[in-house]
Amino acid sequence: MRYEDIKKDPKGEVKKLACFLGRPFEKEEEVEKVLWRCSLDRLKNLEVNQHGIDPWLGIANKYYFRRGIVGDWKNHFTDEMKGKLGQLTAMKFEGSGLDFGY
Known part of the structure; x- marks a missing residue:
């Protein structure tokens, strides 16, 4: 994918x-x-996501939303973080036939 x-x-x-x-x-x-x-535009504009607080972490829900651009996460992760995410994803989805192309 x-x-x-x-x-x-x-x-x-x-x-x-x-x-x-x-x-x-x-x-x-x-x-x-x-x-x-x-839709990220719809989700980020929900009242709960604009003004709500994550009950476990105590941070505002709005911080879970960025610009909503596909693949933009790569601009925010270090190479080490990308590698760890790739390994974890490959391990979790092994045998599923899905290719994440990390």
Whole structure:
């Protein structure tokens, strides 16, 4: 999976994910609804995410949201952090057939 693919065809990628999970969509409207519900613009503008506080960490929820650009996390992680994330992801998803391209 490449971040560029997700950005180019989010509907197609959501459909692939649903099939992978064994829950394919029956109607195109369902795909649209999932994309809308998962939209970073929508999520970051929810009242709870603008003014709420994480109950376990005590930090504002708004800090979980940045610009919402696919793949932007790479600009905020060190090479060491990227390596650890790649190793952890590979370990957790081993045998799934998913390729994260780290």
